[in-house]
Amino acid sequence: MSVFENKKYILIGDRDGIPGESLRxxxxxxxxxxxxxxTTECFV
Structure with missing residues (x-):
């Protein structure tokens, strides 16, 4: 069993990095x- 199993996630991606939909x-x-x-945000 992994420490990542059976969890709820809030994912915030970066426009110039890894987008939120890719993380999803x-x-x-x-x-x-x-x-x-x-979501995917733009951090400037």
Whole structure:
């Protein structure tokens, strides 16, 4: 069992880095995980 399983996630991606939807795609493959909120922001 991984420490990442059976958790809820809030994902904040970066426009010039890793977008939030890419993070969501990875996290959704973790058993029992739930993405509560995912967004991509621009940090200047």
């Amino acid at each position: 795609a990875v996290v959704e493959h973790i058993p029992g995980s739930e993405v509560v909120f995912a």
